[in-house]
Amino acid sequence: MTANRLIPFLDLQLQHQSLRNELVAAICSVMDDSAFIGGPSVRSFEMAFAEYLGAENCIGVGNGTDALEIALAALDLPTGEIIVPANTFAATAEAVIRAGHRVVFADIREDNYQLDLDDVKGRIGPDTVGIIAVHLYGEPADMSGLSALCMRYNLSLIEDCAQAHGAEVDGRKVGTFGRVAAFSFYPGKVLGGIGDGGAIVTEDDDLAGRCRMLANHGRSAKWAHELVGRNSRLDAVQAAVLNVKLPFLDDWILARNSVAKGYRRLLSDVEGVSVPADFRTGIHAYHLFVIRTARRDELREFLKANGVETGIHYPVALCDQPAYQYLGQSGKLKATVVARQALSLPIGEHLNSDDVEYVSGLIAAFFSGHRRVQ
Ligand SMILES: Cc1ncc(COP(=O)(O)O)c(C=O)c1O
Structure with a gap:
């Protein structure tokens, strides 16, 4: 028997229908200006998103996984263990391993699925260099608890905000608590593009500079490769779409x-x-x-x-x-x-x-x- 009522899990068509004219105009303007790589739509989105979050720096990158990987590489932590929740998307753990560290999974609380602070504490050892707070399902992780632990044990706090654009705790947006934060604009996210996209957010200007370089072939200028970088850029079309959606x-x-x-x-x-x-x-x-x-x-x-x-x-x-x-x-x-x-x-x-x-x-x-x- 077929149901006579359908409730989709997600309905991006409906969202895009309601913004169709603005989206088409924004995409066409990227094409008309031939500003495909970088350019005004990317810069204006980076600025608008940083302002929305109350953050100093936002660097657009290719996707949320790259955002995590580049952020971890830019931190340049001594090789060690990074604590990651056991209930998250694979990208969180992948980034740790790609940055040359070891993953230690911490358990979650059954009542809200977020990191269990006592469990995290029990896993901190001499090799621990950082903790990734994942704001899972859009709920801010316990930032005061995690910040205190990081402070006490001299660890870097990294935020995985892929699922939590706009989430806030004590009047402060997630993405502004850790040393660095990663966002994803995968289409199904609360703020999503029409393809892959991501961003790194940090208060630290030097770290922001390193992230920007790493995401752009390690460049400090067109032909000056100071670091071994990679190519991970927020696509101009995605930035144009995100500029329409952010408000x-x-x-x-x-x-x-x-x-x-x-x-x-x-x-x-x-x-x-x-x-x-x-x-x-x-x-x-x-x-x-x-x-x-x-x-x-x-x-x-x-x-x-x-x-x-x-x-x-x-x-x-x-x-x-x-x-x-x-x-x-x-x-x-x-x-x-x-x-x-x-x-x-x-x-x-x-x-x-x-x-x-x-x-x-x-x-x-x-x-x-x-x-x-x-
Ligand atoms: C918690 C979490 N971290 C990282 C990512 C990676 O983002 P992306 O798919 O843009 O690479 C996702 C996306 O699904 C995610 O949910």
Whole structure:
């Protein structure tokens, strides 16, 4: 049977439709000016994004993975261990290894999926040189706790903000807490381009200069290669698109928050489901709204049969992935169990309160045994 109502997980077509004229004009102006590499759209986005965040420096790069890799290379830390949450996208760990360091996975809290500070603390050793705070699903990590740990043990704090554009804690945007921060503008992110894109943000001007050089073949001038760099540039078309979208980011975050509020209200009392703890000390960007249930796969099938698309972030904790099993942490962390239970519900400005009630009603019906297939 096919469902007569469809709730997509994400609806970029709708977002782009509403901005179509502005987007087309912005893309055409890159073409008309032949300003394909660097140029005004990239510079103006870097400036606008830095201003939006309240940051000193923003360097556009090719994608969020490059942003992390270049940031870590620019820090030039002594080779050592970097603590990474076990529940994140692979890019966070990849960047550590590509920069020549060793990954140590730290566990996460079950109530909000963020780094468990006690676990992080227990993993700091003589070889630890840094911690990557991932603002997972759009929720700011515990920045005061992590900053204090980094200060106490003389570690570098790096922020992975790929999922948390516009998220804020204690009145300060994420991306401005660590020594350096990485953003992704992958299309499905809260602020996304129409292809790959990324940015590095830092308060440190020297570090910013090194990141800019590393991302542009190590150049300090056209034919002066001071460092062994690479080519990772924010594409001018992506920058033009991001310039159009940035002014809408706060509204989109508000819309995401109202969807999250609806889910929380309607699902908190449903037995069998755990909703994430409410974030009360700032702004959650709600890139994702992730619930947990022991009957995840069954529920997902039921929702699908009723026209509701869901996602899983992430089905396998990084410590359990084949590439990282050599670290010997597989199966030893709570993140392993969370990965079996996590289900990402549709969220975004494409949903209205009826949609949220529909999805929540289906979930409640699933757990009460009164299942219906449309
Ligand atoms: C937490 C996290 N870090 C890093 C990245 C990498 O970003 P990109 O896909 O732009 O390379 C992503 C993107 O999915 C992410 O979610």
